[in-house]
Amino acid sequence: MKLKTFLLTALLAVVYVLHQDFWNWKEAYPLVFGFLPIGLAYQAGYSILAAAMMAVLVRVAWPNHLENVESEVKDLKEDRS
Amino acid sequence: MIPVIVVSIYLVIIGVIGSLAFRKSKANTEDFFLANRAVGSMVFFLSIFATNMTAFAILGSSGQAYRQGIGIYGLMASSSGFVIPLTIFFIGTRLWAIGKRFGHQTQVSFFRDRWECSAIGTVIFALSVAMLVPYMIISIMGGGRVLTDISGGRVVYPLGCAVVALVVTANVFFGGMRGTVWVNVFQTLLFLLFGAVAVAVISHSLPGSFGDYIQKIATNPKTRYLVTRERMPERYFWSYTLIPLSSIMFPHMAIMCFAARRITAFKRTVVLYPLAILAIWLPCVFLGVLGSQLEPGLKNPDGILLHLLTDHAPVWLAGILGAGIISAVMGSDTHQVLAVSTMFTKDVFAHYGGKAKYGERGSVHFARGFIVVVTLIAYIVALITPASIFELAVRFAFSGFAAMAPVMIAALFWKRSTKYGALASTLWVAGWLLLTWYLQNISDASAPGPGKPPLLIFPALGHLFERTIVNVTVYGFLPVVPMVFGSALCMIVVSLLTAPPSAETITKYFPGRKSESSGQGAETDQAFEQLAARGR
Numbered sequence: 001m002k003l004k005t006f007l008l009t010a011l012l013a014v015v016y017v018l019h020q021d022f023w024n025w026k027e028a029y030p031l032v033f034g035f036l037p038i039g040l041a042y043q044a045g046y047s048i049l050a051a052a053m054m055a056v057l058v059r060v061a062w063p064n065h066l067e068n069v070e071s072e073v074k075d076l077k078e079d080r081s
Numbered sequence: 082m083i084p085v086i087v088v089s090i091y092l093v094i095i096g097v098i099g100s101l102a103f104r105k106s107k108a109n110t111e112d113f114f115l116a117n118r119a120v121g122s123m124v125f126f127l128s129i130f131a132t133n134m135t136a137f138a139i140l141g142s143s144g145q146a147y148r149q150g151i152g153i154y155g156l157m158a159s160s161s162g163f164v165i166p167l168t169i170f171f172i173g174t175r176l177w178a179i180g181k182r183f184g185h186q187t188q189v190s191f192f193r194d195r196w197e198c199s200a201i202g203t204v205i206f207a208l209s210v211a212m213l214v215p216y217m218i219i220s221i222m223g224g225g226r227v228l229t230d231i232s233g234g235r236v237v238y239p240l241g242c243a244v245v246a247l248v249v250t251a252n253v254f255f256g257g258m259r260g261t262v263w264v265n266v267f268q269t270l271l272f273l274l275f276g277a278v279a280v281a282v283i284s285h286s287l288p289g290s291f292g293d294y295i296q297k298i299a300t301n302p303k304t305r306y307l308v309t310r311e312r313m314p315e316r317y318f319w320s321y322t323l324i325p326l327s328s329i330m331f332p333h334m335a336i337m338c339f340a341a342r343r344i345t346a347f348k349r350t351v352v353l354y355p356l357a358i359l360a361i362w363l364p365c366v367f368l369g370v371l372g373s374q375l376e377p378g379l380k381n382p383d384g385i386l387l388h389l390l391t392d393h394a395p396v397w398l399a400g401i402l403g404a405g406i407i408s409a410v411m412g413s414d415t416h417q418v419l420a421v422s423t424m425f426t427k428d429v430f431a432h433y434g435g436k437a438k439y440g441e442r443g444s445v446h447f448a449r450g451f452i453v454v455v456t457l458i459a460y461i462v463a464l465i466t467p468a469s470i471f472e473l474a475v476r477f478a479f480s481g482f483a484a485m486a487p488v489m490i491a492a493l494f495w496k497r498s499t500k501y502g503a504l505a506s507t508l509w510v511a512g513w514l515l516l517t518w519y520l521q522n523i524s525d526a527s528a529p530g531p532g533k534p535p536l537l538i539f540p541a542l543g544h545l546f547e548r549t550i551v552n553v554t555v556y557g558f559l560p561v562v563p564m565v566f567g568s569a570l571c572m573i574v575v576s577l578l579t580a581p582p583s584a585e586t587i588t589k590y591f592p593g594r595k596s597e598s599s600g601q602g603a604e605t606d607q608a609f610e611q612l613a614a615r616g617r
Contacts, residue, residue: 035291043155050355073184
């Protein structure tokens with residue numbers, strides 16, 4: 001396995017595991033911004049982390065080889081008539 | 082009356098956008114079903130998001146938060162915000178490329194070609210339709226209920242359902258995929274704004290601050306569970322991370338992936354998706370929890386947002402926000418109707434000779450006729466059948482489609498996968514759906530009340546099957562867990578025991594493998610092709 005693939009897989013696994021915030025399970029406090037219970041604020045932050053994770057994937061693991069795919073369907077134009 | 086007028090204006094706008102799309106349409110199926118595979122980047126994001134967001138994202142999320150508290154956000158929203166973009170990234174992009182290369186317009190068409198078998202496509206088609214149609218019906222029911230609630234009962238339920246069914250039918254009938262995605266742009270923007278506006282308006286109207294109300298909930302032992310997850314079992318919470326695998330397997334989501342103009346359209350979508358979920362779900366969940374204090378004792382907590390808006394927002398704004406809710410309903414419903422029509426036209430009508438006999442134009446006529454018939458039937462069923470039946474079916478559908486994800490992953494990434502592996506997985510999923518349905522039915526009468534421990538369904542089997550207030554569980558996990566892992570296992574074991582597809586098909590779908598590999602890799606490919614040849 002290439003190092004890049006290994007690191008990305010590990011990163012994905014870590015982000016997945018971080019979703020299970022068992023340490024917040026029975027906690028309501030602190031109230032983030034004075035009104036968001038910690039469990040809800042954490043999971044909201046997790047959504048932002050997920051977006052950052054996706055940005056990393058798009059940047060370093062984008063399937064470039066698919067960008068120049070051409071249609072191999074010969075009769076498509078005839079079908080469009 | 083003002084909310085009804087505002088919603089009516091919204092429906093007229095939807096109709097106008099649909100008719101504009103109709104003017105641009107051509108009489109071929111690729112244009113009708115996939116907007117000529119020319120959906121641009123931003124429209125693609127807004128549309129695929131609308132495809133996946135139903136009324137549940139607004140009404141259901143706040144209703145569940147009212148009942149269960151903040152845990153519902155982590156349970157359904159943040160897990161979806163991670164898993165759904167991942168599936169779009171890994172599966173959606175590959176589906177797009179395969180659709181573009183070989184002209185596939187549905188998953189079933191891909192499976193048939195990939196595994197050189199018409200029957201496997203038909204089996205998956207039957208299961209997919211059985212799981213999708215209840216979802217479509219419940220969307221019409223949801224839309225009807227929302228229109229009735231927003232109008233304060235002036236629009237009766239059958240009329241509300243009829244309006245939703247009619248607008249959806251007209252939109253899909255005339256505009257096809259193009260009309261659907263154009264309307265989605267407007268709809269998604271509207272419901273993305275919904276949450277923030279609702280929070281701002283309600284906070285402005287309350288005598289106390291949000292913090293005061295949350296403090297009150299957190300310090301009361303009877304309501305404290307609403308701001309923690311102390312009543313939410315951890316196994317249940319983890320099980321839910323598998324449910325979003327269903328998203329890409331829903332036919333309307335997969336079909337959307339075929340419609341993008343370029344693969345780069347997926348980039349923006351995967352990054353923005355978690356943030357869009359955050360924008361909708363966080364305010365709705367928060368307001369649902371808050372609603373338990375502001376409007377206690379509601380018989381139907383799914384209406385909590387409508388209650389809050391009625392009490393705390395000016396009527397014209399309540400109308401606009403109501404239109405936002407209707408948008409969420411219609412956005413997904415139009416895609417579901419279009420997907421069912423696409424599947425019947427391509428996977429049944431065209432596949433079994435209809436296209437050869439009647440041509441592309443005939444296929445589009447068939448699709449339009451089918452749209453009218455299927456929404457009419459859905460409307461009638463919505464009126465005469467209790468919603469609970471379909472709510473249950475939809476819950477099962479999410480588990481079922483999630484458990485079909487290994488089939489798609491194998492088709493795309495594992496060249497050794499076989500049609501028998503796919504068949505075994507599909508039968509495993511269908512079997513579990515029937516088993517869960519049966520267990521649910523026999524345990525309904527003995528389901529424990531809120532806060533009570535789960536009940537053993539068969540005491541002799543110990544904790545294997547338990548019944549909670551709502552669900553059947555398997556050793557405390559949701560049925561989706563054995564369904565997904567069992568489906569993957571079926572695919573692996575049965576594929577390894579049966580002959581792979583021909584080398585020609587393998588080369589067709591994995592063209593780069595041979596040329597990219599060298600040395601040992603090339604030998605492996607050669608050995609594989611020999612194996613494939615023996616299999617034939």
